[in-house]
Amino acid sequence: MLLSIETSCDETAVALLDPTSFESDLGGIVRYEAISSQAELHRPYGGVVPELAARNHTEVLGPMVEEALGQTGLSLADICAVAVTVGPGLKGCLLVGTTFAKSLAYRLGVPLIPVNHLLGHLAACDLRPPSERPAFPRVTLLVSGGHTALLHTENERRLPTALAQTRDDAAGEAFDKTATLLGLPYPGGPALSHLAASGDPAAFELPRGVAADPASFSFSGFKTAVRRIVEELATAHALDTRRSDVAASVERAIVETLIDKTRFHLQSVPARSLILTGGVAANKLLRTAMSELARSAGVDFHTPPLVHCTDNAAMIGAEALQIRSRKSAAFASWEPRATPTHFLGPDVSATLGVRPRWPIEEGWNIPQ
Known part of the structure; x- marks a missing residue:
């Protein structure tokens, strides 16, 4: 063993x-x-x-x-x-x-x-029998608390190459920071997603990172924008009634940022499998969006069980x-x-x- x-x-x-x-x-x-x-x-x-x-x-x-x-x-x-x-x-x-x-x-x-x-x-994803493992080449979106990276792996004997990586703050940090601003309990990601389910994802317009740089994920400016919205709502004594809208808008903006970057690179490299992994992969909205992206791109979608x-x-x-x-x-x-x-x-x-x-x-x- x-x-x-x-x-x-x-x-x-x-x-x-x-x-x-x-x-x-x-x-x-x-x-x-x-x-x-x-x-x-x-x-x-x-x-x-x-x-x-x-x-x-x-x-x-x-x-x-x-x-x-x-x-x-x-x-x-x-x-x-x-x-x-x-x-x-x-x-x-x-x-x-x-x-x-x-x-x-x-x-x-x-x-x-x-x-x-x-x-x-x-x-x-390789904790499955060999015949059920994702085929190479693979494009993998790794999204965890401290890391956001889009990676391309040619075969099992080659290290992955980075298509896009975290420039400053990771997507998981943006989820956690928003949860803290909204007074949600730790760990913030799951609590934020639960709150977002009852909110309006179009309520607030938020930045989508560095669109001009396809090799970077950046959420520092995003976190600043969220903080400004929360502070304005608090000043207007409207935060309690708009919490779910903030959560839903944040969730949608983060997911769209990740999907847009993945779609861009998926068109530029050979791939048979699209993989979503990391702690943020538990987010239902992200899993659904990645599955739909894989279907439209004609590649197989894989994600580990939540425990993995x-x-x-x-x-x-x-x-x-x-x-x-x-x-x-x-x-x-x-x-x-x-x-x-x-x-x-x-x-x-x-x-x-x-x-x-x-x-x-x-x-x-x-x-x-």
Whole structure:
């Protein structure tokens, strides 16, 4: 079994994956997975407090691994490799997971596979049997709390290339900031979407980012415009009656911005699959719009199950198994120093570090 660990932000997650099933159509790739959310811990602060997040990871990670083994009837001896997110993310949180994974892999004498969190999101759709996975070339819209990127992947042995990336603030941040301005509880995205369902999406006109720059997603000016609207409504004592209209207008503007940029690039690169992934992929309006875009473009639409859209360890395991299947040099093993030419790459486990900022284009470069 492959044990995978994810602690990049405010979810502690572990999973056990079967490497043999990953290569066959028999299914059963994910033998076990669990996620411990810190939403209640951070709710009083209206956002993630890095120090509290790291401490909570320290408290729950070990017991979660024990629970995973207990629930599956497995032992440490059944673990053939350990995969862990080493970036991007919050440094303290990444260090908790990476230190635990390094210690366990060293104790067991099994390979340690460092994984880029963003590549993990891209691998979430590959937790299906091979015959059901999205065909290449792929265009993927990755939308999470801190990242918005449109990516093109030619095949499974090539890193994705960025068609458009976040210039300043991500779409998820725009959702969260609006929720805060409207006094909605943390986490703000789901609460905003719920409120938007009863509002008028045409009530307020909002900017659509940098239309002149197809390679950028920008929501900083968007957030400023939303704040101005909220302040004007509050001054006029009209905010309480117009909250849902603000929410609906914001949701529509963000979704249209993402769809317009995706449509533009989908016409310029070869693609057989259009994928939506990341935490914001749970938004129903965005999922529907992406599905319609794929249909009009004549490509297949894919999105992971909701549990695999948000941060989870199963997707980290999927990327780790792909690293193994590629025999990629992005691999750290506890092979003896006497065999530095191991086909999976050099032994860098003892010096493996974390990388809070790790561009997806460099996702196979091992942080040290």
